[in-house]
Amino acid sequence: MHAAAEQGRRTIREQRFEVLGAVASGDTVALEVLWTGVLAVPLGDLPAGHVLRAHIATFLEFRDGLIRAQRNYDCYEPLRP
Structure with a gap:
């Protein structure tokens, strides 16, 4: 998991999450x-600088004010150079 996270940091220059x-x-x-x-x-x-987009549905379950579980459903836009 740590290796995948490090690879992501090297692949993606910046990212943004908009609710x-x-x-x-x-x-x-x-x-x-x-x-x-x-x-x-x-x-x-795809060249460096290309913008990737995904539409995400995230479901958070809370217990005692803390996140108990999280489920994500991602839908990436088609990759076009």
Whole structure:
């Protein structure tokens, strides 16, 4: 897991998470998030500086004020050079 995280830091120069919406029900919060990441290095046919985008649904379950569980569902936009 640490190796994958380090590889990600070398591949993505910067990233941003924008919360587009949130809904709460009981101890669960659902978030709609837009993620953007800028490539630090070329990746396949994509040049360094290319912006990647993903639409993410995140579900957080809380207990005693702490996050007990998290589930993410990611949908990446098609890669186009």
